[in-house]
Amino acid sequence: PIDAALTAAGADPADPALAAALAWVQATTGADVAKASSWFPPAFAPDALLGADGDVGVLVNSPLDGIKVTLASPVTRIAYDDSGVSLRLGTGESLSFDRVVVTAPLGVLQRQAIEFAPPLPFGHRGAIAALASGYVETVWAQFDEVFWKVDADLWHVVGGDGPIRTWLNLQPVTGRPVLVGLVGGPDAEAFAKLGDGDAEAAVRESLRFFVSATPTP
Structure with missing residues (x-):
């Protein structure tokens, strides 16, 4: 520590x-x-603080132009193999993709709110359990x-x-x-x-x- x-x-x-x-x-x-681990040096206060003081929606809206975004649709199951990835949503709907990027919060993964089939590799599960x-x-x-x-x-x-x-x-x-x-x-x-x-x-x-x-x- x-x-x-x-x-x-x-x-x-x-x-x-x-x-x-x-x-x-x-x-x-x-x-x-x-x-907290001492492996990496912590970041201390910068000389000046920077932040947006206006509408930051453009930072999200512009990159998402033409992209379909689905809200209020939690993923409950991710099944994957060499042929692709299948997602099961909380609504019961299933979607298929060639590739999927998973960015679930650590707490969601630790509570196993998303089922992975097959299960994540042992190293991944060990890291998820150890992190806080x-x-x-x-x-x-x-x-x-x-x-x-x-x-x-x-x-x-x-x-x-x-x-x-x-x-x-x-x-x-x-x-x-x-x-x-x-x-x-x-x-x-x-x-x-x-x-x-x-x-x-x-x-x-x-x-x-x-x-x-x-x-x-």
Whole structure:
């Protein structure tokens, strides 16, 4: 795991800067740093955040021009051999193709919601069973007015342990006093179980690092 690898390398996980870096990894990937693999270096905060602020439908509609798209038709069975692939839909309909690209979510495969005939190779099934999904919660808070003094679009707590350590400031882009908190890993699982009152309290507690008094969202 990442935290064990850092300790073995002589790093101090309690160092505020390192703790903040690990919190960033957890918030943006959803991975529990006590379980995440250290084989590949994590990605840290970029110098600038980029994102679309308009209609992104053209990114999907243009490539799909002339292509038939079927919605609300879950695939329940995939039968394949050297002659082609047959799909059984939840509606009972069957479709045949020469080739099929399967991009089902990991959770769907782990629950075996799709039957494969013949079964997937042993190596594939082993990988599906061994992999895990991360947990990420996004917390949207809109205020009556801007109460912060900075224009930075990314905030991250260093040297503190608030419930929500990472925030995106959407005010420079949208013109509205909106902040989006990112919570990942075990913290996200715990946050998802909070009621409205406790969630609001967590937001206020987390934003105290950036202002002296936090209004009610």
